[in-house]
Amino acid sequence: xQLSAFRTEVRxxxxxxxxxxxxxxxxxxxxxxxxxxxxxxxxxxxxxxERMADKGWTCPTWPEEFGGGGLSKEESIVLSQELSRIxxxxxxxxxxxxxxGPVLLExxxxxQKLEHIPKIVRxxxxxxxxxxxxxxxxxxxxxxxxALVDGDDYLINGSKxxxxxxxxxxxxxxxxRTDVEGPxxxxxxxxxxxxxxxGVSTKPIQLIxxxxxxxxxxxxxxxxxxxxxxGGVNNGxxxxxxxxxHERTMISGFGLADSLNSDPDHASIMDKVEDAAMHYRGDSxxxxxxxxxxxxxxxxxxxxxxxxxxxxSLEESKKGQGPTATSSMLKNYGCELNKRRYExxxxxxxxxxxxxxxxxxxxxxxxxxxxWLRSKANSIEGGTSEVQLNVIAKRVLGxxxxxxxxxxxx
Amino acid sequence: MSLALNExxxxxxxxxxxxxxxxxxxxxxxxxxxxxxxxxxxxxxxTQMVELGWTGIAIEDSFGGFDFGYVGLGVVLEETGRNLVSxxxxxxxxxxxxxxxxxxxxxxxxxxLPEVVKGQLLLALAGDELPIHSPNHIQTSATKVVGxxxxxxxxxxxxxxxxxxxxxVVAKVDNGGVRSQGLSLFxxxxxxxxxxxxxxxxxxxxxxxxxxxxxxxxxxxxxxxSDIAANDSTSRFARxxxxxxxxxxxxxxxxxxxxxxxTLEYLKQREQFGVLIGSFQGLQHRAAAMYSEIELCRSxxxxxxxxxxxxxxxxxxxxxxxSMTKAKVSDVAKLVSNEAVQMHGGIGMTxxxxxxxxxxxxxxxxxxxxDAAFHRDRYATLNSF
Ligand SMILES: Cc1cc2nc3c(=O)[nH]c(=O)nc-3n(C[C@H](O)[C@H](O)[C@H](O)COP(=O)(O)OP(=O)(O)OC[C@H]3O[C@@H](n4cnc5c(N)ncnc54)[C@H](O)[C@@H]3O)c2cc1C
Numbered sequence: 001x002q003l004s005a006f007r008t009e010v011r012x013x014x015x016x017x018x019x020x021x022x023x024x025x026x027x028x029x030x031x032x033x034x035x036x037x038x039x040x041x042x043x044x045x046x047x048x049x050e051r052m053a054d055k056g057w058t059c060p061t062w063p064e065e066f067g068g069g070g071l072s073k074e075e076s077i078v079l080s081q082e083l084s085r086i087x088x089x090x091x092x093x094x095x096x097x098x099x100x101g102p103v104l105l106e107x108x109x110x111x112q113k114l115e116h117i118p119k120i121v122r123x124x125x126x127x128x129x130x131x132x133x134x135x136x137x138x139x140x141x142x143x144x145x146x147a148l149v150d151g152d153d154y155l156i157n158g159s160k161x162x163x164x165x166x167x168x169x170x171x172x173x174x175x176x177r178t179d180v181e182g183p184x185x186x187x188x189x190x191x192x193x194x195x196x197x198x199g200v201s202t203k204p205i206q207l208i209x210x211x212x213x214x215x216x217x218x219x220x221x222x223x224x225x226x227x228x229x230x231g232g233v234n235n236g237x238x239x240x241x242x243x244x245x246h247e248r249t250m251i252s253g254f255g256l257a258d259s260l261n262s263d264p265d266h267a268s269i270m271d272k273v274e275d276a277a278m279h280y281r282g283d284s285x286x287x288x289x290x291x292x293x294x295x296x297x298x299x300x301x302x303x304x305x306x307x308x309x310x311x312x313s314l315e316e317s318k319k320g321q322g323p324t325a326t327s328s329m330l331k332n333y334g335c336e337l338n339k340r341r342y343e344x345x346x347x348x349x350x351x352x353x354x355x356x357x358x359x360x361x362x363x364x365x366x367x368x369x370x371x372w373l374r375s376k377a378n379s380i381e382g383g384t385s386e387v388q389l390n391v392i393a394k395r396v397l398g399x400x401x402x403x404x405x406x407x408x409x410x
Numbered sequence: 411m412s413l414a415l416n417e418x419x420x421x422x423x424x425x426x427x428x429x430x431x432x433x434x435x436x437x438x439x440x441x442x443x444x445x446x447x448x449x450x451x452x453x454x455x456x457t458q459m460v461e462l463g464w465t466g467i468a469i470e471d472s473f474g475g476f477d478f479g480y481v482g483l484g485v486v487l488e489e490t491g492r493n494l495v496s497x498x499x500x501x502x503x504x505x506x507x508x509x510x511x512x513x514x515x516x517x518x519x520x521x522x523l524p525e526v527v528k529g530q531l532l533l534a535l536a537g538d539e540l541p542i543h544s545p546n547h548i549q550t551s552a553t554k555v556v557g558x559x560x561x562x563x564x565x566x567x568x569x570x571x572x573x574x575x576x577x578x579v580v581a582k583v584d585n586g587g588v589r590s591q592g593l594s595l596f597x598x599x600x601x602x603x604x605x606x607x608x609x610x611x612x613x614x615x616x617x618x619x620x621x622x623x624x625x626x627x628x629x630x631x632x633x634x635x636s637d638i639a640a641n642d643s644t645s646r647f648a649r650x651x652x653x654x655x656x657x658x659x660x661x662x663x664x665x666x667x668x669x670x671x672x673t674l675e676y677l678k679q680r681e682q683f684g685v686l687i688g689s690f691q692g693l694q695h696r697a698a699a700m701y702s703e704i705e706l707c708r709s710x711x712x713x714x715x716x717x718x719x720x721x722x723x724x725x726x727x728x729x730x731x732x733s734m735t736k737a738k739v740s741d742v743a744k745l746v747s748n749e750a751v752q753m754h755g756g757i758g759m760t761x762x763x764x765x766x767x768x769x770x771x772x773x774x775x776x777x778x779x780x781d782a783a784f785h786r787d788r789y790a791t792l793n794s795f
Contacts, residue, residue: 274790274793274794274795275795277795278795285794286790286791286795287790287795293790293795294783294786294787294790296790296795297737297786297787297789297790297793297795298737298786300789300793301734301737301738301786301789302706302738304710304731304734305706305707305709305710305734305735305738306706306709308413308706308709308710308712308713309705309706309708309709311413311709312413312414312708312709312712315412315413315414316414326705329698329701329702329705332698332702333702333706386695388698389694389695389698389699390691390694390695390698392698392701392702393691393694393695393697393698394694396698396701397674397694397697397698397701398678399674399677399678399688399689399694399697400678400685400686400688400689401689402685402689402690402691
């Protein structure tokens with residue numbers, strides 16, 4: 001189909017099918033994560049999700065065979081343009097969409113795809129990511145959670161930490177050790193299981209921002225069918241890294257916050273750092289604090305150049321190739337930008353951004369405080385900034401690895 | 411808007427890359443410097459550039475050019491930037507010819523532009539009068555006299571001022587008593603009585619001059635446009651400067667990439683403490699940060715060049731992206747050139763090694779047509795804060 005015809009079709013479909021309340025700015029506690037026990041705060045969210053899922057447009061480029069939209073890259077760009085044109089909220093936000101689905105499509109068996117992909121598209125199963133462990137963070141490949149063969153099953157023992165939304169997730173994609181003999185990377189497998197399986201327990205952890213989105217996760221003789229292992233025994237590391245590239249690309253989107261055009265009717269003063277600064281500093285026409293003005297200009301210039309870079313990287317990645325090692329660059333830069341953005345907001349708002357709760361502060365001011373704290377995680381989650389710089393140095397620039405050099409000399 | 415080059419633009423980029431690699435090594439600049447070359451650029455290389463058609467890339471075909479757009483000129487400048495090629499491409503083609511394209515009448519364009527394309531006429535743009543780029547500060551005056559104008563004033567930092575056949579001088583027009591707010595451009599012959607041209611020997615070994623104009627007579631037919639309103643940062647005159655800024659940023663992108671490549675190579679070959687220095691994380695992270703910043707510059711330059719060729723662009727949209735780009739690229743040029751010297755250690759300080767040429771050129775290019783601070787201020791103003 002011609003792109004322009006497709007655009008017309010999308011536009012009229014959205015006109016009829018996107019509920020009015022779904023065109024208002026997204027609210028944090030109305031984000032639709034899906035899952036077995038998901039409570040829709042707003043009934044329109046449910047209608048919106050069902051209609052979008054029926055078209056497969058929650059996952060526009062995934063194959064129709066598994067419930068996806070089957071759109072070409074160009075068509076999916078048109079779809080997202082039309083969605084943002086009417087300020088439509090995302091019908092579904094999930095780790096299944098941004099992380100697991102893409103690697104299942106690449107590496108899972110047909111049966112595994114058939115079982116899991118449609119449920120991701122429809123938001124029926126909510127996933128969490130079991131990577132980090134107490135002793136294995138940046139050095140993820142040292143992970144120790146053990147999976148031992150027991151008949152047609154694996155018996156899993158160990159624990160994970162920082163597992164985002166483990167207490168709300170239905171299933172987990174988990175890295176486990178299936179071999180302790182060879183090099184650490186070569187003994188890891190990627191396995192999927194239900195969080196309701198007996199022996200799985202979770203314990204929420206509170207963040208410095210006050211919310212508690214992540215958990216400690218414990219596995220005590222958890223029995224998982226061997227067929228749930230993806231990509232073959234001891235082949236998990238390649239899949240794990242591939243998934244991280246998708247995760248990093250997703251997280252790099254945080255860096256686009258400043259360049260998104262918000263609907264002028266519903267814009268918040270905090271959407272643009274310069275608007276907030278002008279408002280709180282009471283300056284007319286021009287920010288009177290020249291240092292803050294220069295810093296904001298620098299930040300906005302970097303944000304614009306970053307947005308152009310994200311666009312270029314998308315255009316340059318060939319069809320179907322997906323993210324590459326540059327995802328580390330985008331992740332790192334985007335996260336640092338988002339952190340800068342909140343530091344500037346704090347600077348602009350003065351003591352109005354230093355409240356914790358209660359009256360005396362506007363709710364959007366309290367949100368700035370909390371989000372400023374939350375933003376500090378951006379450069380830790382999905383691999384720290386330092387780790388991204390390591391990846392760029394080695395994978396993109398081809399610089400030598402000191403650990404390998406030392407080893408080869410010993 | 412897509413940021414990808416089309417097939418023709420890619421072809422041009424590759425041919426420029428090959429040409430520069432084969433015919434215009436960095437050693438040429440060193441040679442020009444060491445022999446105190448009078449012209450300051452290599453005539454043979456310049457003739458070849460003219461033959462390749464680079465002088466006409468951004469000029470309309472009705473005036474002898476090839477109507478290929480600024481994206482084309484930008485990719486060529488990026489490639490010449492890699493080897494710090496000294497040529498009249500920026501002063502004559504990017505600045506001089508663009509000023510004439512924007513302000514000249516058809517008659518003036520027909521008279522001047524084809525000569526530029528053929529390489530038979532070298533132009534230079536004389537705008538700045540202070541050590542810091544200040545397009546709003548033009549004191550040079552043009553007083554109406556019978557049959558033309560009388561120009562008086564001083565100009566500085568005029569690229570190729572000493573070799574240009576004609577100088578495009580920005581001046582304030584004095585209409586008998588009341589000085590008009592507007593500016594005009596005047597095409598002044600290098601031999602005009604009253605024009606004194608002093609070549610200045612710059613740190614980057616490229617060519618600049620200071621001009622003194624004392625009662626220089628310019629005929630009416632050599633006045634380009636009128637009342638250009640330079641004070642307005644989104645005026646048509648600003649548009650000409652913005653095209654210059656974006657073109658210079660393209661050249662700077664090529665130079666910073668080359669300085670970075672040189673440094674990366676060194677990190678992979680120099681050993682200390684029994685290992686390659688490129689294995690030290692303190693250097694790796696700085697290299698990775700530079701890589702990221704250069705990628706951002708590439709996107710900014712690409713976006714800016716496409717905006718120049720975008721038929722729906724406005725002076726305002728071009729002004730924003732030009733200042734965004736020149737600010738970003740200037741900052742990163744400084745970062746990369748400093749790091750390039752530092753990561754080479756002692757050898758980076760030697761004249762014999764090429765890296766010094768990059769840091770010298772970077773500073774001149776950073777300053778030219780406005781440094782990072784100038785453009786951040788302008789960007790903030792354009793964005794109403
Ligand atoms: C909000 C949030 C959500 C998260 N969600 C999940 C999730 O859902 N699932 C999951 O599995 N994990 C999750 N994580 C965990 C996250 O991936 C890890 O925290 C991260 O990989 C870092 O590991 P660590 O915390 O053990 O820190 P460490 O690895 O101990 O790092 C400590 C410091 O040392 C530095 N460092 C470590 N190694 C190097 C090196 N080689 N070179 C230079 N510096 C180095 C780090 O950069 C860091 O500054 C989440 C984390 C956060 C903050």
